[in-house]
Amino acid sequence: MNKNTYTGLYIVIAILAVLPFVLPNGFYMDLAIRMAINAVIVLGLNLLIGFAGQISMGHAGFLGIGAYASAVLPTHFGWHPLLAMGAGALVTGLLAAVLARPIFKLKGHYLAMATLGLGIIINIVLRTEGALTGGPDGMPVPALGLMGFELSSDKHWYWVVALLLSVSVWASLNLIDSPFGRALRALHGSEVASQVAGVNVVRYKVSIFVISAVFASLMGSVTAHYVGFVTPNFADFFHSIELVTMVVIGGMASVFGSLVGAVLLTALPQALATFEGWETVAFGTILMICMIFMPRGLVPTLAAKFGKGA
């Protein structure tokens, strides 16, 4: 771990610490919270895409499991929200592990296909099982209390989410520099070569997929409690695409790229709202232009341009 990598982390922490004092109003506060939540999800997803070279087209499905665990279990079965959150993460982790094991033995786009399928099935289940989930209209989520202290104001939420993000950035940087991370990078370079060097390819890929899915599930729970309401749109295909796009636009295999991607793409729909009806066209055009002119993503492209490592 060299000093340079930590400089980035300090900058992130400094920005997070100052931000609430310079944001003009609640609207921006809310936007900042949602950016930070997305950033944590994208960090996890980038480990999978950037380092294991695999795409998940159904990550919103995992988000949905976490969110609905936090909504359904406390509401209908009286579970403590933290227990519900844990249960969601556990189910997600198991599901991801069971799904990934046979698939990672294949090469190519099969994980994309499998995760896409799983995401769509989860979404349809959430829409259909109305008695539990409220159907297409969604359902309210009880507040998250910690030892008699209830998280309610945006300010509380901001600090919780900022803490989660800082820890995630720190953990990602460490993970990448650990033997685990080196093995992952070797995988992306050449699978056969890393296998020859003694890396258990399937096991590493499965672990990274499970980690990223659990990240998503936990943040799904956090989002559900923060927003106070969940709908199946949370888990839909388009949301999965948005998450993958955040990774790719920011920069694959780049921790700070993940942050930039999450910030930009969370803000983009707000900025595009002025286009009235043309949002979809504008969003698609921006995606295409970014990818055509910066196929490696913003942060790696800019870093290469200014002669620094990302």
Next chain:
Amino acid sequence: MGDVMLAQFLQFLFSGITVGATYALAALGFTLIYNASNVINFAQGEFIMLGGMLAVFFAQAGLPFPLALLLAILVPAIVGVLLEKLAIEPVKGAETVTLIIITIGASLVIRGLIQVWLGKGTHSLPAFSGDVPIEILGATLMPQSLWVLGVTAVVVVALWYFFNRTLHGKAMLATSFNRVAAELVGINTSWVLFMSFAMSAALGALGGILVTPITLTSYDVGIMLGLKGFVAAVVGGLGNGLGAVLGGLLVGILEAMGAGYISSAYKDAMPFVLILLMLFFMPRGLFGGKSTDRV
């Protein structure tokens, strides 16, 4: 009692084969582009939507019906070529994820433009040869279903002929096996890329036109149709043309049976349950051969 059950079964089978043929055309589109460029084209579904929506538009604009249909195939083919020239060719050699995002961006642009231009309404086309149902063993078959099946069969035979008996087709096939080797023997591989996008877009659009009199169309039908076409292509063993056709029919039939016998609310989930089970138990698809990978 037995007759009723048979009639019901046939009814589900007919509707399954009919939508299945559309999935088969979409799956062929996925296969063509995948073979030529290794890209999974997530804009494939939008070509299906374009076919249907443009046919409705041109027909309502007063063009003779056959001309309207022809234009509704031609315009998407041009869109496909533009996509390839403007967005896929410039990033040749980029990571697969990058290419996938580009095609997703393209699908949003196409869907968004149609939404702005033709609105969010649902549209239909008149059936090509009337609405008088044909009765078979107590089940009814719409004449339009015969159109869907007949045209799909003709297209499949024509494609088989093209790939096995013509020089251009063999050049495309050769490129899909090994691009570098194909270039070495003098095949113009960018022409192959160009053709595969044009052909997949045209196939998708054709499917979209044929099925519109039965299932109706709107600006957003492309997402699900495209994804199910993708499922069909993977079921058939990604890259295998015949597999794609059979995969499409299988997905269509399974969906109709699932909706009929199990739960209509879960109709759209059926193809995805199928693909998950298949990836578990038959990971190379029904017709995908063994393959080795380059290091």
